[in-house]
Amino acid sequence: MNNEHEMATDQEIINRKRKSSEEDDHNHDLQLTLSSSFTPTTPIPPPPPPHFLRSTPMFNATPPPARRNRPILYWRPGKSETVPPPFPWASPRRATVQSLAHLESQQIFTITGEVQCNKCEKSYEIQYDLREKFNEVGGFIVKNKAAMRDRAPNEWLNPVLPICKFCQKQGSNVKPVIVEKKREINWLFLLLGQMIGCCNLTQLKYFCKHTNNHRSGAKDRVLYLTYLGLCKQLQPNGPFDPY
Template sequence: MNAEDGNNERSPRLDLSLRPPSAQPPPAPEYPQLSSTLPSSQIPNEESNATPQPNIETSNDQQQHRRRLRRRRTRADMTRIEPPYPWATDKRAVVHELKYLQSNNIMKIKGEVICKKCEMKYEIEYDLMNKVNEITRFFEEEIDSMHDRAPNCWTKPNLPNCNFCNEEKCVMPVISKEDDSKINWLFLFLGQFLGCLRLKQLKHFCAQSNIHRTGAKNRLLYLSYRALFHQLQPSPTLNIN
């Protein structure tokens, strides 16, 4: 054996032939399947996350119902009532004209009051013409500065003194809270007590008089005084429109 043969036996032969790679890809590794650990209550639900769509038909019905209620509240109640006072008509929140009162000799207007101190109830009587002339003069002097708003003397009425305990500025008019038809409107007007009314009662008067009844209390007070003035004198020489 020659040296060349010995070297060939000891050194392995390198395969330098060009063969195409295997056509089959290596198998994909297998991973164990993980079971969900979330409880069923926490699994997101597409239906539950969906934005609820408004019921258009129900929404329209509700809007129509609100509009009907709004119209009903703003309309005057035209049902006839038993006049609660000789100077009141059979219409709610409407008093007789001054000519009618004079021709029927209704010249004294009475109203019930209560003292906030001693809680005594009694009546106050006003002379019709004296009070009407007093309010007319007040309108003449202050109408330009009112700007369709009641002045402070109307929003915070100057209360009279008590005839029994003699306490000052403590007498309030007695105003029915349950039945608006029994409110003594002319007495409150002449005594300039309309500011003692609640906002709801002023809105009731404005609704009965077909007056727009939204706004602050001093606005509704002004409108109420003006409307009662026109009820007494439908064609006055004083322009307070």
């Protein structure tokens, strides 16, 4: 009897172990099924280290330089941007001359203008070689532009005027004849003779107005803009940007 009881007990122990093993296998399979169907989310990156927060500013420390807004031109009734060109080297637009390449393609190599003596008051014409005189003015700008600081030098403010060919004596200088109608001013002749300084402030502001340049400020400021603006018209790709 004892042997039979011991055998029955051993069998129960074996059955319990087998049942426990089957339950463990079932739980393991269930974990595998759940883990295969579960898609993990993207892990959240850790916060940056303290030194990164200190070294990266929230805003730019130095703001970008402000751009200069060019003035907007409004036309009064009866006025127009275009006018009949007063000279062969002038453009139909006010206060504008043709480019150097265009003038030379049209066989225009000499620019003329009228002058008058301050002593005998006689008037006559002066001729300038277009290429030669433009090279003089352009070379002066390239050499001295940095030192000008957006202001016309004394050579432009107080130009050296030619001596009258009739009087032929010191102090008898001729000045360019600048007509009353500003749209008929001979700008190219004044540029080549470096006599734009003979214009008054109103005439210089007229040029700046119709070439989209600022026309506020003293005469040395608008005179500077006039010289560089005319050179830019003659040679658009040249180093004559006033701003």
